[in-house]
Amino acid sequence: MEGITHRTVAVNGINMHIAEKGEGPMVLFVHGFPELWYSWRHQMVALAGRGYRAVAPDLRGYGDTDAPPSATDYTIFHLVGDLVALLDALALDQVFVVGHDWGAVVAWWLCMLRPDRVRALVNMSVAFSPRNPARRPVDSLRALFGDDHYICRFQEPGAVEAEFARISTALLLKKFLAYRKPEALLVSKEKGFGGSPDTEITLPSWLTEEDVNYYTSKFEKSGFTGGLNYxxxxxxxxxxxxxxxxxxIKVPVKFIVGDLDLTYHTPGIQDYLHKGGFKRDVPFLHDVVVMQGVGHFLNQEKPHEISDHIYEFIQKF
Known part of the structure; x- marks a missing residue:
């Protein structure tokens, strides 16, 4: 779309598909689950038009990038290593980084492990989560929400994939991309992730059938296991x-979240973001933006506003 080009780059023992547009300082866009480079299509066009080189990979396990078979091939060190190797392959010492959802998690860790490679970071939806030495993260989620929390349900290899296989990929993606209600995070084994195969999902205004078809074509090829392994x-x-x-985290940061995003309503997160905890852990934090009336997939729901936020921030550095 609109002059975006595609190629494959060998990085960190895998072949990574990247989409590119524009010339100038590079902005690396890092997608989440269940998404692809395509989630950044609007921002790539906007930033390229403002004098930047936009690069968006399909992360390990997604789309046209290789999907190693073992779950242990998806640690945060693999994911950060892929991005560092990509910058090396592109002969770039330092870039701007923009992340969302799981891409935000990977971007936080990129900044922690290799801050020398990041000029500035714009992260969305998932705030930095300092490591709790007392309890493992899945154990914490189980204690807060019970076994039916979707992340707890994702843990057993093969089980969720079998559920996903019982319904159409398009319906499943619509369900994920259109979710807004807190109960979407809790999925019992009896209820299942897809619901009835006859379920009608009304697409939000920002998502077209053409968009869903693109996502569907890639997930039907790659499956969901790679993303679940994260x-x-x-x-x-x-x-x-x-x-x-x-x-x-010691790089300049701007954080953006929608007020309807379920991540913004995780117990304790609003106090953390607004009462000093976030600034303590991210001392070069410049701004926390809470977008009103916006859900989780804010880069697609409000593409122009997000592009403006990114540009307004990175052009300072």
Missing amino acids: YRCLNLNWELTAPWTGVQ
Whole structure:
């Protein structure tokens, strides 16, 4: 679309598909679950038009990028390593980074492990989560929400994939992309993720059938296991990252979240964002933007506003 080009780059032992547009300082866009480079299509066009080189990969396990078979091939060190190797392959020492959802998690860790490679960060939806040395993350979620929380349900290899296989990929993606209600986070084994195969999902105004068809074509090829493995490494990541307990994020940061995003209503998160905890852990935090009437997929729901937020911030550096 609109002059975006595509190629494959060898990085960190895998072949990574990247989409590119524009010339100038590079902005690296990092997508979440269940998404692709395509989630950044609007921002890529907007930033390229303002003098930047926009690069958006399909992350490991997604789309046209390789999907290693083992769940342990998806630790945070693999994911950050892929991005660092991509910058090396592109011969770039330092770039602007924009992340959303799981892409935000990966971007936080990129900034923690290799702050020398990041000029500034715009992250969305998922705030920085300092490592809790007392409890593993999946255990914490189970204690808060019970076994029916979607991340807890994702843990058993093969089980969720079997549920997903019982309904159409298009319906499943519509369900994920259109969710807004808190009960969407709680999915019992009896209820299942897809609901009835006859379920009608009304698309939000920002998502077209053409968009869904593109996502569907890629997930029908790659499956969901790669993306699910990110969640299956949460406790392993907790073990592996013990040496970084208490380390701050020391790059310039702007954080954006929608007030209807379920992540913004996680217990304690609003106090953390607005009462000093976030600023303590991210000392070069410049701004926290809460967009009114906006849900989780804010970069697609409000593409022009998000593009403006990104540009307004990165052009300072």
